[in-house]
Amino acid sequence: MIYGAVALVSLFVGVGIGAADGSDAADGSVDEAGSKPRPTVTVTEAEKAEAEPAATVTETVTAKPKKTEKAGPVSSFSGEGEYLVGEDIKPGTYKSAGPEDEFGCYWERAKDASGEFGSIITNNNLQGPGRVTLNQGEYFKTNRCQEWKRVG
Incomplete structure (x- = not known):
């Protein structure tokens, strides 16, 4: 009988040790792996991806060219040549400013481009600065003068 009592006490001690093994089972059951601890499951939340960038919008703008002056009469010109006023x-x-050199500056207003003495309206030889008023349709001839600039 002593052997039976020892066996019974050993049984209770074994059951007590088995129940106190750290198992989390509430019903007292042992997992299928026996006394090995259950694997731990870790859930990691992925960071939310940043929103896709908005589509690039390209606006096409048609450039308007700057208005350019039409070729035509100028308001300053060389002191050497023959010019039709208005064209x-x-x-x-x-x-x-006067002559380019010591020979003086010659200018002439003419009614036509014939070069005849009778076509001259007026003329002058400048030794210094000078002015002349030119009218539409006249011819203006200039020799050895510095540049002519419109002032009025």
Whole structure:
């Protein structure tokens, strides 16, 4: 009988040790792996991806060219040549700083481009600065003068 009592006490001690093994089972059951601890499951939340960038919108703008002056009469010109007022140069009053060299500056207003003495309206030889008023349709001839600039 002593052997039976020892066996019974051993049984209770074994059951007590088995129940106190740290198992989390509430019903007292042992997992299928026996006394090995259950695997731990870790849930990791992925960071939310940033929103996709908005689509790029390209706006097409048609450039308007700047208005350019039409070729035509100018308001300053060389002191050497023959010009038709209204076509080559603008009508108005022009001035020149005078002769380019010691021979003087010659200018002539003419009614046509014939070069005849009778076509001359007026003329002058400048030794210093000078002015002349030119009218639409006249011819203006200039020799050895500095640049003519419109002043009025």
